Amino acid sequence: MTAGPHKRPMRIGEILVQKGVTTPDQVNIALTEQKKSKEHLGKILVKLGFATEAIIRDVLGGVLGQESVDLSHAIIDADAVRLIHQDIARRYRVLPLTYDTKNERLTIAMADTFDLVAMDQIVAEVGDSVEIVPLLTGEGEIETAIDRAYGFELSVDGILNEIETGEIDYQSLDAESDEYSQPVVRLVNALLSDAVKRDASDIHFEPEEGFLRFRYRIDGVLRQIRSLHKNYWSALAVRLKVMAGMDIAETRAPQDGRISLTLSGRTVDFRVSTLPTVHGENIVLRVLDRSRGIVSMEELGLQPEAMDLLKLMVARPEGIIMVTGPTGSGKTTTLYSLLNYLNTESVNIMTLEDPVEYPTSMIRQTSVNESIRLDFASGIRSMMRQDPDIILVGEIRDEDTANMAFRAAMTGHQVFSTLHTNSAIGAIPRLLDIGILPDILSGNIIGILAQRLIRRLCVNCKEPYEMSELERGLLGLKISEREQPLYRATGCSKCENTGYRGRIALMELLHFDADIDELIARRATPKEIRKLAVAKGFRTLAEVGAARVMEGVTSIDEVSRVVDLTSRLKQG
Numbered sequence: 001m002t003a004g005p006h007k008r009p010m011r012i013g014e015i016l017v018q019k020g021v022t023t024p025d026q027v028n029i030a031l032t033e034q035k036k037s038k039e040h041l042g043k044i045l046v047k048l049g050f051a052t053e054a055i056i057r058d059v060l061g062g063v064l065g066q067e068s069v070d071l072s073h074a075i076i077d078a079d080a081v082r083l084i085h086q087d088i089a090r091r092y093r094v095l096p097l098t099y100d101t102k103n104e105r106l107t108i109a110m111a112d113t114f115d116l117v118a119m120d121q122i123v124a125e126v127g128d129s130v131e132i133v134p135l136l137t138g139e140g141e142i143e144t145a146i147d148r149a150y151g152f153e154l155s156v157d158g159i160l161n162e163i164e165t166g167e168i169d170y171q172s173l174d175a176e177s178d179e180y181s182q183p184v185v186r187l188v189n190a191l192l193s194d195a196v197k198r199d200a201s202d203i204h205f206e207p208e209e210g211f212l213r214f215r216y217r218i219d220g221v222l223r224q225i226r227s228l229h230k231n232y233w234s235a236l237a238v239r240l241k242v243m244a245g246m247d248i249a250e251t252r253a254p255q256d257g258r259i260s261l262t263l264s265g266r267t268v269d270f271r272v273s274t275l276p277t278v279h280g281e282n283i284v285l286r287v288l289d290r291s292r293g294i295v296s297m298e299e300l301g302l303q304p305e306a307m308d309l310l311k312l313m314v315a316r317p318e319g320i321i322m323v324t325g326p327t328g329s330g331k332t333t334t335l336y337s338l339l340n341y342l343n344t345e346s347v348n349i350m351t352l353e354d355p356v357e358y359p360t361s362m363i364r365q366t367s368v369n370e371s372i373r374l375d376f377a378s379g380i381r382s383m384m385r386q387d388p389d390i391i392l393v394g395e396i397r398d399e400d401t402a403n404m405a406f407r408a409a410m411t412g413h414q415v416f417s418t419l420h421t422n423s424a425i426g427a428i429p430r431l432l433d434i435g436i437l438p439d440i441l442s443g444n445i446i447g448i449l450a451q452r453l454i455r456r457l458c459v460n461c462k463e464p465y466e467m468s469e470l471e472r473g474l475l476g477l478k479i480s481e482r483e484q485p486l487y488r489a490t491g492c493s494k495c496e497n498t499g500y501r502g503r504i505a506l507m508e509l510l511h512f513d514a515d516i517d518e519l520i521a522r523r524a525t526p527k528e529i530r531k532l533a534v535a536k537g538f539r540t541l542a543e544v545g546a547a548r549v550m551e552g553v554t555s556i557d558e559v560s561r562v563v564d565l566t567s568r569l570k571q572g
Contacts, residue, residue: 012041016051026050040111042138069109069135071095071145074262075189077197078155080106083126086150092118095145097135098197098263104130109137109145156194156226159187163232184235188243189261192270192285194225196263201287201328203270205240207233207280219455219503220328230280237274237281244272252276258355259285266290271355290358295333297341301504303547306539309509310449314338319446320409322396324421330453330505331418332357335392338416339363342390351392352379368394380404384411393417399435406436409444423541424450424510425526425533432523442521450541451507452562454554455500461492462499462552471556475546476568487552504553506563508541542568 013027022030022045030044037044045051080096083106089095095109106126110118113134122132137145162183191214195203200216207213212233214225241248244257259270269288274281302310313321321338323331336358339349343362354376355367364386368375374382376393377400383391395418396402409415421427427448431441464485467475471486489499510516510533519529530538545559546568559565 016045021055022050046138067135069097069137070262071109071137071141074109074145075193076145076149077193078158078190080108081149083130084108084122085125086146088121088125089146089150092121093142093146094118094122095137095142095149098193100197105133106130107133107135109135109142111137111142156187156190159183159190160228163187184232184239188236188239192259192261193263195285196268196287196289199292203285203287205233205236205283205285207277207282209279212236217328219498219500220453221455221498223498233280237283240272240283240285241274244270246272246274251281269357271357288357290360294336294340294358294360297337300334300337300507302507303544305537306507306509309511310338313447313509313511314342314414316414316446318409318412318414319444320405320415320417321446322417322419322427322448324419324424324427324448324450325452326420326422328453329451331451334449334451334505334507335416335418336360339390339392342414347389348387349390349392350383350386350388351394352376352383353392353394364388376401377404380408384408384413388413390414390416395419396431396434402431402434402436406440406444410440414446421450424448424508425530426450428520428529429526438521438523442517445512447512448510449507450510451505452541452545453503453505454545454548454558454562455498456502456504457487457489457552457554457558458492458495458499458501460494461490462487462555463490467556474556474560474565474568475549476543484550486549486556488555488557499555500558504548506541506544506548506559508539508544510538511536 013022013031016022017024017027026045026048027041030041030048030050033044033048034041042051074097076095077098079101080099083099084094084096092115093111097107097109099106106122108122112118113136119132119134123130126132192203195216198216198218200218201220202217204215204217204222205212206215207230209230211230212228214227215222216225217223238248240259241255241257243259246255246257254276255274257272259272261268261270267290269290271286271288272283273286274283276282297307297310300307323334325331339351340360343349343360345362348364349362350364350366352366352368356365359365366374366379366383368379376395376397380391380393380401381404391405391408391413393401393405393415396405405415405417419427419430421430425448427450428441432438464487467484467486491497491499495501513536515532515536516529519532534540541563542565545554545563546565548554549556549559556565
């Protein structure tokens with residue numbers, strides 16, 4: 001019995017022809033050249049002008065199932081570069097990109113991700129405990145990037161020292177060719193990279209009378225990173241505005257822009273805002289890291305019964321689901337978690353946002369634009385003609401937007417939106433105040449989620465202590481209930497001496513049924529609605545927060561920072 005023919009793996013030239021990148025004739029010419037030079041076929045195709053390095057990299061990455069990275073827009077981490085010696089990087093054509101110190105994960109770019117000798121050498125260099133994540137890149141790209149990474153200082157302190165000893169060439173801040181030679185360019189890149197590594201949600205560049213202050217918002221709290229002399233600010237501001245596509249000559253009017261960079265092989269966007277102040281332009285960057293900003297519903301941190309209720313709410317085919325809370329409370333993250341849960345080929349999901357924060361495949365996303373008179377109300381009207389099943393309206397701000405959103409819900413669509421109120425029940429009088437009639441509210445709201453983000457206690461350094469009588473009252477504990485310790489923040493090197501690491505969401509879910517709809521239709525007071533909701537199992541933010549404190553997940557001080565616990569004193 002003879003064995004079947006062994007299937008030969010496709011060669012690079014055959015793959016490129018099959019994908020329509022090159023023709024058979026072009027590959028044959030390159031193969032002839034290869035016999036003379038012994039160079040990589042892809043490199044020869046680029047030299048001959050038959051294909052670009054970026055196209056070859058992306059095609060091969062897709063066929064091999066390997067993630068690829070464009071090094072021309074990648075920011076290189078100084079900590080990663082220090083791990084691999086320059087000789088190793090040049091010999092094996094390997095570029096260290098980023099190093100995650102928390103998880104001991106090193107991301108590297110390689111021209112050949114299947115080079116086992118190179119991988120063994122890297123493991124020997126950095127140690128077995130470090131996880132290596134290889135990304136595919138082009139040969140020409142990696143050689144240029146290695147020259148940049150090892151030819152110039154990349155650490156913030158080193159760059160500052162370089163700036164202090166030299167002069168700033170303002171012309172080169174706008175140059176794309178050899179931008180690494182300008183230390184201000186590298187300083188901005190290093191600060192943005194550092195902020196993303198430390199999981200910052202916002203980066204503040206704040207000019208004072210005699211100095212410039214950098215602050216990161218980490219886990220919802222602003223933290224000062226360092227201060228620089230005011231002399232640096234004009235060059236830094238120009239560079240940030242160039243990257244964001246703003247007018248560098250305009251310093252008296254507010255501007256908005258967007259920056260897109262490659263960090264750790266993934267794209268990270270920054271929403272940039274400038275505002276004139278008495279000491280100069282204040283610039284704030286909102287970090288939009290899609291890989292961390294969008295989580296699954298299971299990762300929202302809800303209790304099992306709350307998760308079951310939320311899934312029941314999103315299963316209803318028509319009506320409105322609203323998420324309420326202050327700015328920075330994670331409303332967008334929650335909305336996108338719900339959309340991703342519903343996002344399949346069988347539904348048409350359309351969004352209208354100001355602006356689009358997380359570009360997502362299979363979802364039609366539109367930014368409102370005042371200059372072309374595309375506001376929320378007119379945008380919903382246009383989207384209704386696009387045969388949507390699910391509509392996301394970024395925010396209900398006025399009567400026109402609210403009316404259009406409810407009209408969409410009444411015509412068989414599922415609508416998601418946000419509203420600025422302090423609680424789920426507080427959304428009802430807010431909608432009535434905007435101008436929505438009680439008869440329209442009744443029967444068209446599926447449910448309302450109110451949420452806050454609280455910091456999680458660092459598991460490495462949190463310490464137990466005995467609760468006081470006041471704390472017993474705030475937590476709603478009866479005298480007869482069993483004593484148990486609470487936990488408080490102390491601080492260690494793992495959490496940068498803050499006592500907290502990471503955040504979780506507190507959510508109260510108000511599910512609308514026939515009884516609640518009837519109360520709304522006859523304009524019942526929030527107190528009446530709350531009494532009925534609690535009887536049906538509704539748990540307030542204060543109640544959910546108290547439960548998290550009792551579990552040892554967070555501290556009573558942290559919950560009190562975002563939720564009023566004093567209402568529970570009467571229950572003690």
